[in-house]
Structure formats: C-alpha cells, structure tokens
Amino acid sequence: MEQFFHILTRPDNIPIAGMLLLVLFYYWLGISQAVKNDKYGVNRNIDKVHCWPYLTRIEFLATLLIMVILTVWSITIDAPLEELANPSKTPNPAKAPWYFLGLQEMLVYFDPWIAGVVLPTFIIIGLMAIPYLDLNPKGTGYYSFRQRRAAILIFSFGYLLWVALIIIGTFFRGPGWYFFYPWEEWDVHRIVAITNVDLPYLFGIRSYFWSSVFGGGVVLGYYSLGVFFYLYLKKKHAELMKNLGLLRYVIIAFLFLTMTALPMKMFLRIFFNIKYVWVTPWFNI
Amino acid sequence: MSTWEKIKRSQIYRSVFRHGYKDTKPNRMHQIVSNVFLHLHPTSVWRHATDIRFTWGMGGITFLLFIVLTVTGVILMFYYRPTAEYAYADIKYLEHDVPFGMFLRNMHRWAAHLMVITVWLHMLRVFLTGSYKPPREFNWVVGVMLLVLTLLLSFTGYLLPWDQLAMWAITVGTNMARATPFLGHEGPFGTELGMKADNDIRFLLLGGTQVGPPALLRFYVLHCIALPLLAVAFMIVHFWRVRKDGGISRPPEHE
Numbered sequence: 215m216e217q218f219f220h221i222l223t224r225p226d227n228i229p230i231a232g233m234l235l236l237v238l239f240y241y242w243l244g245i246s247q248a249v250k251n252d253k254y255g256v257n258r259n260i261d262k263v264h265c266w267p268y269l270t271r272i273e274f275l276a277t278l279l280i281m282v283i284l285t286v287w288s289i290t291i292d293a294p295l296e297e298l299a300n301p302s303k304t305p306n307p308a309k310a311p312w313y314f315l316g317l318q319e320m321l322v323y324f325d326p327w328i329a330g331v332v333l334p335t336f337i338i339i340g341l342m343a344i345p346y347l348d349l350n351p352k353g354t355g356y357y358s359f360r361q362r363r364a365a366i367l368i369f370s371f372g373y374l375l376w377v378a379l380i381i382i383g384t385f386f387r388g389p390g391w392y393f394f395y396p397w398e399e400w401d402v403h404r405i406v407a408i409t410n411v412d413l414p415y416l417f418g419i420r421s422y423f424w425s426s427v428f429g430g431g432v433v434l435g436y437y438s439l440g441v442f443f444y445l446y447l448k449k450k451h452a453e454l455m456k457n458l459g460l461l462r463y464v465i466i467a468f469l470f471l472t473m474t475a476l477p478m479k480m481f482l483r484i485f486f487n488i489k490y491v492w493v494t495p496w497f498n499i
Numbered sequence: 500m501s502t503w504e505k506i507k508r509s510q511i512y513r514s515v516f517r518h519g520y521k522d523t524k525p526n527r528m529h530q531i532v533s534n535v536f537l538h539l540h541p542t543s544v545w546r547h548a549t550d551i552r553f554t555w556g557m558g559g560i561t562f563l564l565f566i567v568l569t570v571t572g573v574i575l576m577f578y579y580r581p582t583a584e585y586a587y588a589d590i591k592y593l594e595h596d597v598p599f600g601m602f603l604r605n606m607h608r609w610a611a612h613l614m615v616i617t618v619w620l621h622m623l624r625v626f627l628t629g630s631y632k633p634p635r636e637f638n639w640v641v642g643v644m645l646l647v648l649t650l651l652l653s654f655t656g657y658l659l660p661w662d663q664l665a666m667w668a669i670t671v672g673t674n675m676a677r678a679t680p681f682l683g684h685e686g687p688f689g690t691e692l693g694m695k696a697d698n699d700i701r702f703l704l705l706g707g708t709q710v711g712p713p714a715l716l717r718f719y720v721l722h723c724i725a726l727p728l729l730a731v732a733f734m735i736v737h738f739w740r741v742r743k744d745g746g747i748s749r750p751p752e753h754e
C-alpha cells in the first residue's frame with residue numbers, strides 16, 4: 215500500500231484524484247436534477263434578471279473562491295522538478311502527461327497507429343459531430359434523462375471510459391507498464407511470460423493467408439452488426455429511421471462500434487490473451 | 500439618524516465618494532454597458548443562467564483559469580530561456596532565487612491542471628443539458644476545438660522545464676506520431692510512401708529525430724504564442740456565439 219499512497223500523493227497526481235471526485239460529484243448533481251425534472255416537469259416560463267448584480271456577484275464570488283483555492287494549493291504543494299533531461303536515461307515507467315494516459319493505456323490493446331492516431335482523430339471528429347447526429351429535439355436547456363436516454367448513456371460510456379483509463383494509467387501501471395494492484399510493490403524486475411496469440415490461431419488456423427482472411431471476416435462481421443441493427447430498427451422504429459437517414463445512421467453505428475471495440479479488445483486481451491484479431495502484411499488490428 | 504447615515508454625510512466621506520450608487524434599473528444597465536469588460540454580458544439574462552446548479556459556472560471558471568495562466572505565464576517568460584543550455588537552470592533559479600518564483604511556477608502548473616479538468620466538466624454540463632442542440636450546434640464544435648487547444652497548450656508546456664519528467668512524457672506522447680498512417684515512418688503505408696525517421700510528421704513536430712533542443716524551441720513558440728492566440732480567437736467566437744444563439748439554453752415554452 216505504501217507504494218500506492220506514494221503515487222497518490224505525488225504533486226502531479228493529486229489533481230487526478232481530484233478529477234475523479236469532481237466528475238462523480240457533478241454527475242450526481244446533473245443526474246439528480248434530471249431525475250427531478252423527469253418526475254415533476256420543468257419551469258418553462260423563465261423570466262430575465264439584471265446581470266448586475268445577479269450574475270456579476272456570482273462571477274465575483276466564484277473568482278474569489280478559485281483564487282483562494284489556487285493560492286493555498288500553490289503555497290502548500292510544490293510543482294515537481296526532476297533531474298535534468300537526459301536522453302540516455304529512460305525512466306521506467308515513462309508516462310505521458312496524465313490527460314493523455316488514456317491514449318497510452320490504449321497502446322496496450324492496439325498498435326500505435328490506431329491507439330495514438332486513428333482513435334484520437336475519431337474521438338475529436340465524433341465529439342464535433344454529436345450535434346449533427348443527435349436529432350432528438352427534446353431535452354434542450356434543462357437536465358433530463360428520460361427524454362434522451364440513448365444519447366446520455368452513449369456519451370457517458372465514452373466520457374467515463376476516458377476517466378477510467380486515466381485512473382488506471384496513473385495509479386495502476388508500474389514498471390514495464392505492467393498492472394499493479396494498490397497493495398503490490400512496484401517490481402522493476404517483473405517479467406511476465408508473453409503468451410499472447412492472435413485470434414485466428416486460437417481457432418486453429420495456422421496458415422498466414424487464411425489467418426488474414428479469417429481476421430478480416432471477424433472485423434467485417436463486427437461492423438456488420440450495424441447492418442443488422444439497422445434492419446431491426448427500421449422495422450421497429452420506421453419513423454425515427456426515416457428522419458435519421460442512412461448516412462447519419464452509418465456514421466453513428468461506425469463510431470459507436472469503434473468505441474465499443476476498445477472494451478471488447480480489452481476483454482479479449484485480458485481473458486484470452488489475444489494480441490491481434492486481424493493480421494495483414496501492412497497493418498494489424 | 501443611523502450611524503451609517505451620519506458617516507455618509509460627513510465631510511470626509513463625501514470628499515472621497517462624490518455620490519452614491521442608486522440601485523435603479525438604468526444604473527444596473529449602465530454598470531454593464533459602460534464597462535468594456537462587463538460589456539461581454541447582455542444587460543439582463545435568463546434567470547436560470549444565474550443558477551449555479553444549472554451552469555456550474557464551469558465555462559466562466561475555465562476562462563478565469565485561462566486568464567490566470569496568461570498572467571502567470573507572461574511573468575514566467577521574464578525568467579525562462581527556451582534553450583537546452585539554460586531552460587533547466589532557469590527553472591532552478593526561479594525556484595530558489597526569484598522572489599515568489601516557486602509560487603509563480605506552482606500557480607501556473609496547478610491552474611493548468613485545473614483548467615483541463617474544468618473544460619472537461621464544462622463539456623459534461625453542456626451535454627447533460629442538451630445545450631448543443633440547434634441553434635447551438637456550431638458553438639459545440641468551437642468548444643471541442645477549445646478542448647483540443649487546452650490539451651495541446653498543456654502538452655507543449657509540459658516539456659518546458661526540461662527535466663526527466665518533461666522530456667520522457669513528451670517522448671512517449673510524440674512517439675505515437677511515428678505510427679501515423681501514410682505520414683509516419685512506422686505507420687501503415689508509411690515506408691511505401693517514402694517516410695523515414697528524418698522526414699515524417701514526427702520530425703516536423705520535433706525538428707529532429709528525438710526530443711532535443713529544436714523540439715524545446717518549437718514547443719516554446721507553440722506554447723507561448725501560436726496556441727494561446729488560436730485559443731483566444733476561438734474563445735472570442737465562443738462567447739459571441741453564446742449571445743447570438745440566444746444566451747444560455749433554456750427549456751422551450753412548448754415541447
């Protein structure tokens with residue numbers, strides 16, 4: 215445990231623990247208002263008030279509060295400064311800045327071109343696309359869960375996954391990027407026999423060519439789940455799907471399946487030691 | 500006559516405060532419109548925009564932190580030279596010899612961490628209140644740009660102390676760029692397109708094949724000039740759009 219407390223109280227890590235608490239608090243604050251609004255309805259006759267003093271006084275108090283927090287924080291805790299940069303001395307573990315630890319954690323499960331480049335690009339594009347993909351006009355301007363269940367659940371899945379990856383990367387990853395429980399000491403000499411296999415191998419396929427074909431089939435099959443779901447939705451919610459349109463649906467399904475591919479791959483790796491699902495001469499997934 | 504009235508009528512008080520502030524409607528409006536900074540606001544807002552449980556004040560707090568970072572950052576620039584010979588020593592000097600130097604550096608670092616957290620929370624509140632829906636779609640997009648810029652500002656700043664923590668965090672972070680499809684020398688189809696360690700996208704970012712002095716200078720310029728200017732430009736649009744889109748989102752009258 216000593217090791218864990220040491221990491222937890224590192225000056226740069228305190229904000230991360232704080233972030234976890236803040237995210238939980240604000241989720242509670244938002245969702246509890248949503249539940250209340252869903253139950254009792256919202257006030258739709260909102261009047262106006264003068265900015266001075268009603269808004270400016272809040273801004274003033276918030277400014278004071280934040281400045282007091284920052285001042286106390288800056289007096290009590292010093293920013294870290296290690297030894298002079300030395301390109302020939304690699305620390306173990308070498309960690310990216312904490313807000314990018316999600317990416318570094320994804321590197322465990324995907325090759326760098328996916329984890330470090332393709333997925334972040336999709337995350338940014340996907341975030342930007344949200345207003346153009348979510349056509350549900352309900353639930354604007356107030357907290358609500360019932361009106362927009364799917365949207366909130368999908369968004370929260372990604373939002374909290376990112377937080378979780380940061381927490382894992384900061385507090386549970388030690389030398390060699392191995393996973394260490396809080397009660398374990400970091401062991402720099404830890405070696406874990408790599409028994410990873412590729413998915414086609416697990417199914418008894420040994421030829422390279424047929425492995426590629428099989429893996430490609432699995433990936434295609436995974437994404438074609440979107441097609442089946444489309445047919446299902448078209449039958450069940452014809453009106454909704456007509457409004458949404460095919461293009462929007464394809465984008466949503468693709469981004470959603472890509473997002474859930476991460477936990478799926480994590481599952482395959484952790485429980486079945488799967489390294490790649492699809493191997494080709496140019497890239498591996 | 501109350502004591503307060505007596506004080507207010509005394510010669511001393513009246514010599515200092517020429518006249519009082521009458522809390523009237525026109526005065527309340529003047530407070531906002533005749534002040535160039537407060538004029539960012541309209542004179543009146545929807546009542547729930549002043550409800551701290553609704554907005555969490557997160558956008559405003561993020562902006563405040565950006566201002567704190569600008570002020571402390573400018574002062575830090577007086578003491579810091581972005582070259583491999585001086586950078587680390589300048590930070591040491593700042594910590595041990597400059598009056599309040601450590602405090603300054605702390606405040607810059609903690610405000611930066613906090614800003615990343617507050618943008619993240621601001622995005623959550625905007626999402627949970629459905630405030631990205633028409634007519635605010637584009638302001639959400641501008642917001643995502645601001646999120647990315649905030650992360651990049653933080654990332655470029657991380658290198659500047661030029662210590663082990665800085666160098667290796669940036670090494671880990673930029674190593675991924677090697678694997679960019681087409682544009683990185685270890686990415687899919689990279690070698691096919693002629694990418695090598697000394698001409699791919701990572702080389703462009705670092706000005707070298709590893710995190711060295713040119714990378715320090717590049718990150719410094721990005722951190723102190725390019726990215727803040729971009730962030731300010733996007734913030735101007737962001738705040739302007741909040742007003743043009745009809746102020747903070749509110750429940751429609753019918754649904």
Ligand code: HEM
Binds near residue numbers: 741
């Ligand atoms: C540097 C970063 C940012 C700053 C300084 C900032 C600042 C603000 C401020 C002061 C407001 C007024 C209301 C409030 O405080 O909630 C606001 C509203 C808004 N922000 Fe941001 N913001 C930033 C990043 C973002 C991000 C990352 C997003 C979304 C991805 C976003 C989307 C929006 C939207 C859609 C509104 C309008 C909300 C409404 O009408 O209720 N902003 N922002």
